[in-house]
Amino acid sequence: MAYQEHPSHNAPDQTGCGAFRHDWSLPEIEAIYSAPLPDLIFRAQSVHRTHHRASEVQGCVLLSIKTGGCPEDCAYCPQSAHYKTGVQRETLLNVDEALTAARNAQAQGATRFCMGAAWRDIPTGEPFERVLKMVRGVRELGLEACCTLGMLTQDQADALAEAGLTAYNHNLDTSAEFYGAIISTRTYGDRLATLERVRRAGVTVCCGGIIGMGESRAERYRLLRELSSLRPHPESVPVNMLVRVEGTPLAGQRAEDPLELVRMIAAARILMPASIVRLSAGRLSLSDEAQALCFLAGANSIFMGEKLLTTPNPEANDDRALFEKLGMRLIAANAASEETHA
Ligand code: SAM
Ligand code: DTB
Ligand code: SF4
Numbered sequence: 001m002a003y004q005e006h007p008s009h010n011a012p013d014q015t016g017c018g019a020f021r022h023d024w025s026l027p028e029i030e031a032i033y034s035a036p037l038p039d040l041i042f043r044a045q046s047v048h049r050t051h052h053r054a055s056e057v058q059g060c061v062l063l064s065i066k067t068g069g070c071p072e073d074c075a076y077c078p079q080s081a082h083y084k085t086g087v088q089r090e091t092l093l094n095v096d097e098a099l100t101a102a103r104n105a106q107a108q109g110a111t112r113f114c115m116g117a118a119w120r121d122i123p124t125g126e127p128f129e130r131v132l133k134m135v136r137g138v139r140e141l142g143l144e145a146c147c148t149l150g151m152l153t154q155d156q157a158d159a160l161a162e163a164g165l166t167a168y169n170h171n172l173d174t175s176a177e178f179y180g181a182i183i184s185t186r187t188y189g190d191r192l193a194t195l196e197r198v199r200r201a202g203v204t205v206c207c208g209g210i211i212g213m214g215e216s217r218a219e220r221y222r223l224l225r226e227l228s229s230l231r232p233h234p235e236s237v238p239v240n241m242l243v244r245v246e247g248t249p250l251a252g253q254r255a256e257d258p259l260e261l262v263r264m265i266a267a268a269r270i271l272m273p274a275s276i277v278r279l280s281a282g283r284l285s286l287s288d289e290a291q292a293l294c295f296l297a298g299a300n301s302i303f304m305g306e307k308l309l310t311t312p313n314p315e316a317n318d319d320r321a322l323f324e325k326l327g328m329r330l331i332a333a334n335a336a337s338e339e340t341h342a
Helices: 026-033 037-051 095-107 126-140 154-162 176-182 188-201 217-229 258-271 288-296 316-326
Strands: 056-066 112-117 144-148 167-169 204-206 209-211 236-241 276-279 301-304
Touching: 026 037, 026 217, 026 258, 037 258, 037 288, 056 095, 056 126, 056 276, 095 112, 095 126, 112 126, 112 167, 126 144, 126 154, 154 188, 167 236, 176 217, 188 204, 204 236, 209 217, 209 258, 217 258, 236 258, 258 276, 258 288, 276 288, 288 316, 301 316
Parallel strands: 056 112, 056 301, 112 144, 144 167, 167 204, 209 236, 236 276, 276 301
Antiparallel strands: none
């Protein structure tokens, strides 16, 4: 039987009471995540093809607009001021620098431009006004604009919405239970409160996590339950594999099995059918075959370009060759902005 492809690649559950479930139980999530791999992939593909075009991937490019010196102590992060990682502290970029990078991203085929700042929370005054100008400029280019700037107030969320921000990235990273082992300078509740403000402002939510930090599968089930209980589901769900950076407390973690990443992506796809699932940090440590499995599992977005925020990412040529080999393509610009505001 030929699977029907959904005309809209992402039709978010805007009401929160649509066809999508927000009450997945831990035993159900465990059964999905730990199913025999062929069964898991088949189920993920079936869901994927109902809501997305299976051979298309959204290209996003990241830019660190304010690097290093972050007061938070996230154990995975090279930008935390608590660790000596060699990342130099820099001031906020100017608007022209950001927009030049956005134009380059567009020329590379990206349809979303994501700007990240190593802030605990967004400062007020000129720096925030500058970020708003960046957002307006990115939108004027015809790109989706995403920001990840730490915690924000309702007024800041509303101002970002007003500037045309498409999405705000704010990850839960792991389960509430494991959170304290990774971050001590803020709580899970702080994170959820920011997500709530983003939602209330009418900006779409980009929220996911990291695997490979020493968490058990049970912690991943809890993260997946948390993400899928958000109403509506986050429109995009980044799944990162830990990039082990020298100087961070997690530098000595053992390398995660790529098949765990495949399972995590497949489970996210099944639990949150219409969301964009982004194969995020960690691609450099994956073979072409492992990345292909991630796409089979339902990943339909990647970060392109040689750099994530501070760590390396596959070269543009390598990604081009990979897509060619897989017969897959980037979502074209005019089809990409269907991630509507909720
Ligand atoms: N300061 C903001 C915040 O924490 O929301 C934005 C920037 S922060 C770098 C964005 C996300 O990048 C984190 O939530 C985390 O999921 C991911 N990240 C950071 N360092 C990572 C690493 N070494 N490996 C994988 N993901 C990482
Ligand atoms: C996300 O979930 N992953 C991206 C993006 N959102 C901001 C960031 C990955 C950062 C990896 C470490 C670095 O390059 O500094
Ligand atoms: Fe700061 Fe974000 Fe890095 Fe945490 S993840 S240290 S909040 S930049």
